[in-house]
Amino acid sequence: MTAQPRLIAFIGAGNMTQSIVAGMVQNGYPANYITVSNPSLGKLERLQQQFGVNINQDNIVAACNADVVVLAVKPQRMAAVCQQLQTNLPNLADKLIISIAAGIRLAKYQDYLGASRIIRVMPNTPSLVGQGMTGLVKLAATTAADGEFATSIFDRVGKTLWLDDEDQMDILSALAGSGPAYFFEFMAGLQKAAVSLGFNADQARILVNQTALGAAAMASVSELELADLRAQVTSKGGSTAKGIEVYQAADIDFISEQALRAAVLRNQEMAKLF
Ligand SMILES: NC(=O)c1ccc[n+]([C@@H]2O[C@H](COP(=O)([O-])OP(=O)(O)OC[C@H]3O[C@@H](n4cnc5c(N)ncnc54)[C@H](OP(=O)(O)O)[C@@H]3O)[C@@H](O)[C@H]2O)c1
Structure with missing residues (x-):
């Protein structure tokens, strides 16, 4: 499925972001629509050199003009990152939020961010070789176009499966994640x-x-x-x-x-x- 590219910011440049960005760019997503932020510079510079994406060490600068913000930090860092975004981005509620963090429920992001278009996804490491299996679940207010956009991102690194019931994410994680x-x-x-x-x-x-x-x-x-x-x-x-x-x-x-x-x-x- 192909959806129109949107300006997208990845918060965190770790293993998962690297796999997803590689799959996106190698499968035709325009690199200049992607910005990645991370506190340390090394991973950012490698991503810029390899794929030509925009980089920034400041999450707020990276996310301020993005239509889509992908939260890709470790779960224990998520509350602090969300609080930083919520405090400093007045237009956060207009953005589509996609989180790849394990274990944090949709309602929690609603509390943290005050946003209503939120998608929770669970990718797995074979995304690195284009053979990932990604589960997705969304808040009711998320639009059909948002869902299609998320599908088009994760279809670039493997296959996708939407869940209606968020409780099934624990099972999907145990099966496809582990x-x-x-x-x-x-x-x-x-x-x-x-x-x-x-x-x-x-x-x-x-x-x-x-x-x-x-x-x-x-x-x-x-x-x-x-x-x-x-x-x-x-x-x-x-x-x-x-x-x-x-x-x-x-x-x-x-x-x-x-x-x-x-x-x-x-x-x-x-x-x-x-
Ligand atoms: N790996 C998997 O198999 C897998 C599967 C499904 C879901 N996930 C989820 O994906 C998320 C990322 O996992 P990962 O394996 O990619 O982890 P990772 O390699 O440790 O990457 C996390 C990145 O976040 C950066 N970071 C830390 N604090 C930050 C902040 N305040 N703002 C912006 N970036 C910050 C870290 O930077 P520094 O290194 O410079 O500190 C690091 O580059 C996790 O929530 C995990 O639950 C992972």
């Missing part, structure tokens, strides 16, 4: 096993990475269910069946559910801190 770590953990186990069976580390790495990439790509494009895709590579009495039996004996479905429930619970606990 999920890359679950897959890395599983892949690391396979790599270690490959090394213990005789491959060197480089061989194990390419074998596991490419197999994971291929499986994910097939799952993404196929109309078949995962169980059917699995069955296609599992002949009765064959070697894959033997390997799958080991996973099933350990009840891998139960383990996945327990992992997801534990992460959701922690998200719910952390949301109470902000």
